Every structure is written in structure tokens, then in C-alpha cells.
Amino acid sequence: MHEGLNGYVVPTPTPTAEPTPVPTAEPTPVPTAEPTPVPTAEPTPVPTAEPTPVPTAEPTPVPTAEPTPVPTAEPTPVPGGVTVWVPGQTTVKNGDLVTFGGLCFEAKNNPGSWETPAAGGNWFWTEVQCEGGVTPTVAPTAEPTVAPTVAPTVEPTVEPTTEPGNTTWKADAIYNKGDTVIVDGVTYTAKWWTTGENPTTTGPWGVWAK
Numbered sequence: 393m394h395e396g397l398n399g400y401v402v403p404t405p406t407p408t409a410e411p412t413p414v415p416t417a418e419p420t421p422v423p424t425a426e427p428t429p430v431p432t433a434e435p436t437p438v439p440t441a442e443p444t445p446v447p448t449a450e451p452t453p454v455p456t457a458e459p460t461p462v463p464t465a466e467p468t469p470v471p472g473g474v475t476v477w478v479p480g481q482t483t484v485k486n487g488d489l490v491t492f493g494g495l496c497f498e499a500k501n502n503p504g505s506w507e508t509p510a511a512g513g514n515w516f517w518t519e520v521q522c523e524g525g526v527t528p529t530v531a532p533t534a535e536p537t538v539a540p541t542v543a544p545t546v547e548p549t550v551e552p553t554t555e556p557g558n559t560t561w562k563a564d565a566i567y568n569k570g571d572t573v574i575v576d577g578v579t580y581t582a583k584w585w586t587t588g589e590n591p592t593t594t595g596p597w598g599v600w601a602k
Contacts, residue, residue, distance in 0.1 A: 436565035452545040474522065479508045489520065496522040563588050578602060
């Protein structure tokens with residue numbers, strides 16, 4: 393300090409201390425770790441098991457039984473102009489003589505072919521003495537031939553062939569859902585991703601299904 397005019401003391405100005413600049417620490421750049429690419433495991437292609445073709449059993453043709461024709465019994469003429477009566481076939485007019493059931497009859501009132509004579513006569517027939525002591529011939533009854541029943545041929549069931557020992561499963565292979573493998577001739581389907589699991593040991597709740 394020093395004295396000024398009129399005795400006043402003039403203070404000496406104090407210099408202001410300039411702050412020392414502090415250097416800013418630059419951050420050290422941290423290198424970014426590049427991820428190591430993980431190789432994708434390529435699934436081992438599983439060969440598709442070709443199914444064994446099952447032969448189609450051809451049905452055995454069943455022969456059609458031909459019906460045996462039934463011969464039509466022709467009325468047998470007998471001596472003396474007497475006709476053997478065959479129901480449904482013989483046609484006569486009034487006054488004609490017929491024989492039926494060992495008896496002789498004379499037609500009247502225009503009998504039809506189904507108006508069969510009866511012992512003692514009826515509206516259409518009058519029983520008469522067979523002329524000349526002729527024994528009337530009884531018309532044979534045509535027996536129908538029974539056609540034999542042809543039994544149908546039973547077709548054998550063809551079972552598909554399973555080849556023993558046929559195996560496509562590999563312990564080191566990777567299988568995805570839906571992939572199929574064959575072990576000892578049995579086909580298994582993967583329910584989800586798997587590797588190293590033997591289909592024969594996983595059981596019904598395991599990854600492999602039959």
C-alpha cells in the first residue's frame with residue numbers, strides 16, 4: 393500500500409490467480425468383441441424306407457351255377473282216345489275223355505286247364521268207365537333239379553413283409569421333429585429334436601413313436 397493524496401491509503405491491487413486448466417481424461421476405447429460364428433449342424437439325411445409292395449390278391453371268379461332246365465311233361469296219349477290230364481297244361485273241349493289219378497273223366501261245361509278232375513266228378517267232369525279196360529297212364533311229375541350251391545372262395549389275407557435287421561438309425565445323427573428311422577424293420581417317428589437316443593429304449597413317452 394502507499395499513501396495517496398490527502399493522507400488516504402491506496403490499497404495495492406492483489407493479482408487474481410488464474411486457475412490451472414485440468415486436462416480432461418480421454419476415455420480409452422474398448423474394442424467390441426466380435427461373436428464367434430457357431431457352425432450350424434447339418435442334419436444327416438435319413439433315407440426314406442421304401443414300403444414293400446403288397447401284392448393284390450385277385451379274387452377267384454365264382455362260377456355261375458346254370459339252372460338245369462326242367463323238362464315239360466307232355467301229356468301221354470293212351471289208347472281209346474283218352475288224354476292224360478296235366479294240370480295247367482291240358483286243354484279240352486266238352487265230350488273229351490281224360491284220365492287223372494287212375495280214373496277216367498268226360499269233360500263238360502268247358503273246363504279250363506286248371507279245372508282238375510276229381511273222383512266222383514264235379515261241375516266240369518263226369519267220371520266214366522275207362523274204355524276197353526285200359527289202365528290209364530299217370531303223368532309223371534317233373535321233379536325240379538336243385539342247383540348246387542357254390543361256396544365262395546375265401547381270399548387269403550396278404551400280410552406285409554417286414555425285413556428283419558433293416559436299420560437306418562444312427563447314434564451320431566441329428567433328427568428333427570417328423571423325421572423317421574427304421575430299427576430292426578420297425579419304423580419310428582421323432583416327436584422333437586433328438587440325437588443319440590435309441591428308438592427301442594425311449595418307451596411310449598420318449599422322443600420316438602412307432
